[in-house]
Each structure stands twice: as structure tokens, then as C-alpha cells.
Amino acid sequence: MPSGCALTLIIASAPAGGDSRLFVDLLSILATAAVIATIFRRLRLxxxxxxxxxxxxxxxHALRLVTDLTTVEQISQLAIILLMFTIGLMLDASAVKRGMLSMxxxxVLSTGLVTLLAWPVVMAFGASAPRGLLxxxxxxxxxxxVLLRVLQRRREVRQIHGQLCVGVSIVQDLISVVALASLxxxxxxxxxxxDEGAILSRDMHPALVWLMxxxxxxFVIVLGRIALPRLLAVVARTDRGQGGSELALVTSAALAVGAALVLxxxxxxxEMGAFLAGFMLSLTPFRHQLAGQLAPMKDLLMAVxxxxxxxxxxxxxxxxxxxxVIAGMVLLVAGKSIVIALTAWAMGASGRVAVLSGVYLANAGEFSLVIVSSAAIAGFLPDEQVGMTIAMVVCSLVVSPLLVGPxxxxxxxATRIKPAPWIAGGAMRHGGNLSSVEGDGEEAGLDGAESHGEPKMPLRDHRVIIAGYGPVGRSLADRLGKRGIPVTVIEMNPKTVERQATLGRSILYGDVTNPEVLESAGIRTADALVITVPDEMAVMRACQVARSLAPEIFIATRTTYLSQAIxxxxxxxxxxxxxxxxxxxxMTALVTGLLEARRK
Structure with missing residues (x-):
């Protein structure tokens, strides 16, 4: 299991000796995290x-169940490296590409303006200029x-403000890499x-060092774009030949740690290296399968x-x-709401979309904590500033969902507010989609029902998902295609995926039992899922997972025996x-046909 693999990596990262103390610390961390997080979720936080x-x-500073912060920090460093890798892997840059200039x-503008306005305020709380900027x-x-959970709960992912907020959050994730690089x-x-880097001379001119x-x-990015798809294709073929799927996961973890070491x-x-490694893998056909395998690991790493x-x-x-802390939180939430709303309005959003986007994005987030934690581990931020910043982030995360209703x-x-006069029109003003709903189902997969006020989807967007592109799946896809029914295929053979993708087939690499793969194929908005794979164990798991994700979808499958069909x-x-x-x-039809023919 991926989560078990993560726990093994965490334990292995700790120094030798004192293993019993390490296990006690891990037990204290995980057990307390589970209890408190459960209480928070019960309170709808x-x-x-x-x-x-x-x-x-x-x-x-409290119960002192864990006192050796050295070991905890080493565990945390490994956790953040793997966490940043999974975040990069799950990043959907294509959503920004489809939304383009608006998102x-x-x-970019709202994040830059918030940074410039918050900088002197943070300095007023006693931080130096560089620390205040960070x-x-x-x-x-x-x-x-928090954003996705609120949008999903209110069924607003596919409304205009939902699409805009998701796109802006993706842009912010990319900007956070710049913040980490600037440390x-x-x-x-x-x-x-x-730190000038172990492989660069401290006697070199700083400009030359940064140029190098x-x-x-x-070079690493170009090499990754060229080599990673080929490497993972070889690994995937080996995995498929042995009937497993763990080699790609282990290879990906090695790439994450290797990229972190190189950068x-x-x-x-x-953390920047791990994020870039994940982001480069997100551009390969193996993204959905790996993201699904790493999802449990990500949840565990976030907790740690x-x-x-x-x-x-x-x-x-x-x-x-x-x-x-309270004043800082109020300034943060109010300031970000206003800046993001004004920026969205200036870029062509209606008053309603601008207000909702501003409030939904008013909090600080996971990357805020990643940046602050990295600076603290590097000794750049003192503990007092770290504590106050974390406290403001926590308060904003608790308060911001409560502001959604108002x-x-x-x-x-805000619907009375006239649009920005310098923008002639656009999707953000008239309520059209910022991004088309394609076969990947990324946006659609986040929301299982039609949103209030949303136009009905055209018939071409209702499609069939076929799992397996063997003789049965291929024949079925061809026959449905001739009838004009859109088909998305899920296939585990990387050569088949590559070949069919070049021919224009909507196909993605992955295991049909992987929830992330089914989400990416658009199971929540598809009309039917046809499972043609011959592995009956996989068929059973796929039926169970698919039904949990899409209770209304029609599921058809094949089995060898009647007992398995039941x-x-x-x-x-x-x-x-x-x-x-x-x-x-x-056979009955063949025999009866033959006998009738002879009788004539």
C-alpha cells in the first residue's frame, strides 16, 4: 500500500538508535493528529x-509527548519532499492553459499585489525587509x-467563479516555486x-553562480521532458509484464528524492526540486495512474x-x-478578498464572480506553511515569527469557510456593479465556461451534480468510458464511434496508449481500479462504464470503486463464470x-442452425 510505503520511508529517514523512542514519537504524532482532525471534521472544519x-x-511547548525536534524535523523534511512531489504531480496545468489570460x-496580478501590500504590514510587526517579503x-x-472542499460541497466547481478560483490556485502553486527558489x-x-551549493565554488562571482x-x-527540465516519458514507459511495460504496478511508484519516489538532491x-x-519532478511527470501520460497510487501517501504525509x-x-x-495574530488574520482575509475581487473585476469578471472569487481565495494555505516551514528549517525565520505566521494561517483556514454563506x-x-469598461466581453462576464469540458473530466470529476444556474451539457459531452483496449474494447469503441457516441478509453499498455493517442483517440494510461484514473476519465459525468478487462479480480474492484464515485452511472462488465457475475x-x-x-x-445457435439447414 502507498501509505505503508510512506510510513516505511519516514521511519527509515530517522537516525539509527533510539528506535523505541522514534516509534513512540510517531505514535504520539499520528494518534493525536487523527483524534484532533476527526474532531475538526465533525465540526465541519x-x-x-x-x-x-x-x-x-x-x-x-505543551504536553511534551514529543521533545526531540531533531528527529521530527528530519522526518518532516522527507515528508515535505514527497508531499511537494505529489502536489506537483497532481497539478493540472492544462486547466490554466484552457482558461489562459483570465486565470x-x-x-499573477492578485498574488503580486497581495505580496506588495502585505510586505510593509509584516515589517510593521517587527520583521526585517527580507523576512517580511518571504x-x-x-x-x-x-x-x-479548502477551496475544492467548499466548491464541491456547494456544487459550484463548474460555475464560473469555481473555475476561476481553481485556475488561480493552480497559478499560485506555480508562483510558490518562485518563492521557494528565492529563499x-x-x-x-x-x-x-x-548555501552556494556543494558543486559550485564559493569563490565564483555571484552572478556567474546564479547563471550556472x-x-x-x-538542463534538468529539458532532460526530464525528454527522458522521463521514455523511462516510465519502460517501467510500465515491465510492470505490466509482471502483472504489477509498484515499479512506477518506486521509480517516481526515487525521482522525487533525486531531484530534491540535485537542486x-x-x-x-x-522542496523546489521535488515539486519540479512531480510537475514534469504530470505532463506525461502516466500522471493519472501515479496520482491515484500516491493519493493515500499524500494524505499521510500531510498529516505528518x-x-x-x-x-x-x-x-x-x-x-x-x-x-x-487576530489583527493580522483580519487584515489578511479582508485584504486578500478586496485585492482578488478587484483584480478579477479588472480582468473582466462580473461583480458577482469577482466577489465570490475574492472571498473563496481569502485564506492562506498549504503552500504558505510549506514556505514558512522551509524558511524555519533553514534558520531564516525565528521561532516567534514562524509561530505567529502559522497562527494567522490557522485562523484564516478556520474563518474563511464561514464567510462563504454571507x-x-x-x-x-454586486450584480449591480457595471463591468470594467476596458474589457469588451468574455466568459467571466457572461457566464460561459472558462474551459471546455474535455474527455479528461478533470473539472467535471470534482462535481457529481449539475450546478444551480448552469446550462445543460450538450449531448456530445455525454460519453462512454471503456476500460481495456483489447479485442473486445477495441471493437466496442469502433462500433460506438460509428454511431457518433464519444468514447474515453482506459488502458494499461503504454504502447497502445501512445499509438491510439497519436491517432486522435481519447485514451489515458491507468488502472481502472484507481479512483484518480476514473475521475480523470470523467466518470461522474459519463453515461456508462464498460469494463472489458479479462482480470476478474480487477473487474470486482473496478465495479466497487466506480459505483462509489458515480452512483447513477450504468456499469457493464464481463466475467467468465456465472458465480463471478453474481x-x-x-x-x-x-x-x-x-x-x-x-x-x-x-454454440446452441450454431448447432440448431446446422440441424435446420440439413433438415431442409
Whole structure:
């Protein structure tokens, strides 16, 4: 299991000796995180603040269940590297590409403006200019996890403000890489020693050092774009030949750690290297399969990482500075709401879309904590500033979902606001889609029902998903295609995927039992799923997973024996073609036809 693999990696990352103490620390971290996060979710709050509170409770400033922060920080560093890799892997840059200028413009402008406005405010709280800039960049990021949960709960993912918010959050994720890369420069500006990289000479001119760094990063990116698809294709073929799927996962983890090591040796943050490795893999056909395999690992790593961050919180310090924390949170939420709303309006959004986008993106987020944690581990930010920043992030994550209801009332009033006169029109004003709904189902997969006020989907967007492109799947796809029925194929043979993709077939690499793959194929909006793979164990798992994701979809599959067909029906299949029955019917038809012909 991926989560078990993650736990093994976490334990292996700790120093030798004191294993019993390590297990006790891990037990304290995970058990407390589970309990507190469960309480938060029962209160309809997000789990990330719960993890941070759990860390504060078990840490050295409260219950002191965990006192050796050295080991915890080493575990946290590995967790953040793998976490950043999974975030990069799950990043859907194509969503920004489809939305193009509207999403990019709002994302870049609003993030830049929030950073510039927050910078002097953070300095007023006692931070130096470089430290203030880093904290301002961190606070300009919004929480993708909270955003998606709110949009899903309200069924607004496919409405205009939902698409805009998701696109802006993706742009912010990319900008966060720039913030991580700027850490050495900000440290040098602040007078702190800057790591020049183990393979670069400290006697070289700084401009030459940075030129070599950027050239090396460009080389790594180009090499990755060329080599990674071929490497994973070889691994996938080997995996498929052995009937497994773990080699690609292990190879990906090695790439994440390797990229972190390479960029770390160049003076960049290891987290940036892991993120870039994941992002490059997200551009390959193997993205959906890997993302599904890594999803449980990501959840475990988030719990460990954010709980470890929470251990830095000192309740005594926060109690002494609680007015500053509350004031900072209010300024953050109010300031980001206004800036993002004005930016969206200036880029052509209607008043309603602008207001909702501003409120939905008003909080700080996961990348805020990643940036602050990286700076703290590097010794760039003092514990007091780290604690206050984390406290503001936690407060914003708790408060922002509570503002969604009032925001809709304000949004109705904002419909009176005239559009920006310098924008002639556009999807953000008239309510059209910022991005077309393609066969990947990325946006559609996030929302299982039609949104209020949303136009009905045209017939061509209702499609059939075929799992397996063997003789049965290929014949079925061809016959449906001749009838004008759109088909999306899921296939585990990388050569078949590559060949059919070049021919224009809507096809993606992955295992039909993988929820992420089914989501990416658009199972929530498809009319039917036809499972043609001959592996009956996979058929049973696929029926169960597909039914849990899309309760209304029609599922048809095949089995060899009647007993397996009964089981498939129990697990969610609507119709099952039993090979032994079909064979008997076919043979009966042949024999009776022959006998009737002879009788004539």
C-alpha cells in the first residue's frame, strides 16, 4: 500500500538508535493528529488546522509527548519532499492553459499585489525587509484543499467563479516555486550565510553562480521532458509484464528524492526540486495512474508534515501576541478578498464572480506553511515569527469557510456593479465556461451534480468510458464511434496508449481500479462504464470503486463464470456478460442452425 510505503520511508529517514523512542514519537504524532482532525471534521472544519493544533499539543511547548525536534524535523523534511512531489504531480496545468489570460492574469496580478501590500504590514510587526517579503509571499497563497472542499460541497466547481478560483490556485502553486527558489537570495539580503551549493565554488562571482544554477535547472527540465516519458514507459511495460504496478511508484519516489538532491546541491530548496519532478511527470501520460497510487501517501504525509509544523507553536508566545495574530488574520482575509475581487473585476469578471472569487481565495494555505516551514528549517525565520505566521494561517483556514454563506448575499448585491469598461466581453462576464469540458473530466470529476444556474451539457459531452483496449474494447469503441457516441478509453499498455493517442483517440494510461484514473476519465459525468478487462479480480474492484464515485452511472462488465457475475452485480454492476453463457448461446445457435439447414 502507498501509505505503508510512506510510513516505511519516514521511519527509515530517522537516525539509527533510539528506535523505541522514534516509534513512540510517531505514535504520539499520528494518534493525536487523527483524534484532533476527526474532531475538526465533525465540526465541519478543515483537517489541516486540526493537524497544526495536534502538533502544538504534543510538542515541547505543551504536553511534551514529543521533545526531540531533531528527529521530527528530519522526518518532516522527507515528508515535505514527497508531499511537494505529489502536489506537483497532481497539478493540472492544462486547466490554466484552457482558461489562459483570465486565470493567469487574475492569479499573477492578485498574488503580486497581495505580496506588495502585505510586505510593509509584516515589517510593521517587527520583521526585517527580507523576512517580511518571504512571509508576505507565503500569505499571498490560498488553500487549494479548502477551496475544492467548499466548491464541491456547494456544487459550484463548474460555475464560473469555481473555475476561476481553481485556475488561480493552480497559478499560485506555480508562483510558490518562485518563492521557494528565492529563499537563498533573501537569506543573503538579510545577511545570513547563503548555501552556494556543494558543486559550485564559493569563490565564483555571484552572478556567474546564479547563471550556472539557472542553466543547470533548465538542463534538468529539458532532460526530464525528454527522458522521463521514455523511462516510465519502460517501467510500465515491465510492470505490466509482471502483472504489477509498484515499479512506477518506486521509480517516481526515487525521482522525487533525486531531484530534491540535485537542486539542493545547486543552492535551491530541495522542496523546489521535488515539486519540479512531480510537475514534469504530470505532463506525461502516466500522471493519472501515479496520482491515484500516491493519493493515500499524500494524505499521510500531510498529516505528518503539518503536525510537525504545529510543534513549533508556543502557546505562551501566542497568548502574549494574540491581538497581533487576530489583527493580522483580519487584515489578511479582508485584504486578500478586496485585492482578488478587484483584480478579477479588472480582468473582466462580473461583480458577482469577482466577489465570490475574492472571498473563496481569502485564506492562506498549504503552500504558505510549506514556505514558512522551509524558511524555519533553514534558520531564516525565528521561532516567534514562524509561530505567529502559522497562527494567522490557522485562523484564516478556520474563518474563511464561514464567510462563504454571507459572500453569496454580497454577490447578489454586486450584480449591480457595471463591468470594467476596458474589457469588451468574455466568459467571466457572461457566464460561459472558462474551459471546455474535455474527455479528461478533470473539472467535471470534482462535481457529481449539475450546478444551480448552469446550462445543460450538450449531448456530445455525454460519453462512454471503456476500460481495456483489447479485442473486445477495441471493437466496442469502433462500433460506438460509428454511431457518433464519444468514447474515453482506459488502458494499461503504454504502447497502445501512445499509438491510439497519436491517432486522435481519447485514451489515458491507468488502472481502472484507481479512483484518480476514473475521475480523470470523467466518470461522474459519463453515461456508462464498460469494463472489458479479462482480470476478474480487477473487474470486482473496478465495479466497487466506480459505483462509489458515480452512483447513477450504468456499469457493464464481463466475467467468465456465472458465480463471478453474481458477485459483480452485488458490487455495483448493472449488466454482466457471462462468457460461459454467451458461449453456450452461440454454440446452441450454431448447432440448431446446422440441424435446420440439413433438415431442409
Amino acid at each position: 478543515e483537517s489541516i488546522p486540526g493537524y497544526l493544533v495536534a502538533g502544538a499539543l504534543v510538542g515541547p 493567469l492574469g487574475v492569479g 512571509v508576505a509571499m507565503a500569505l499571498s497563497m490560498s488553500s487549494t484543499a 537563498p537570495l533573501l537569506a543573503a539580503w538579510d545577511g545570513a550565510p547563503m 544554477r539557472l542553466a543547470a535547472v533548465a 539542493g546541491s545547486l543552492g535551491f530548496s530541495p 508534515f503539518f503536525t510537525a509544523i504545529g510543534m513549533r507553536l508556543d502557546a505562551a508566545v501566542l497568548l502574549n501576541h494574540w491581538p497581533a 459572500a453569496h448575499g454580497l454577490a447578489e448585491w 458477485k459483480a452485480r452485488q458490487l455495483g454492476a448493472d449488466s454482466v456478460v457471462v462468457e460461459e453463457i454467451v458461449t453456450a448461446e452461440s
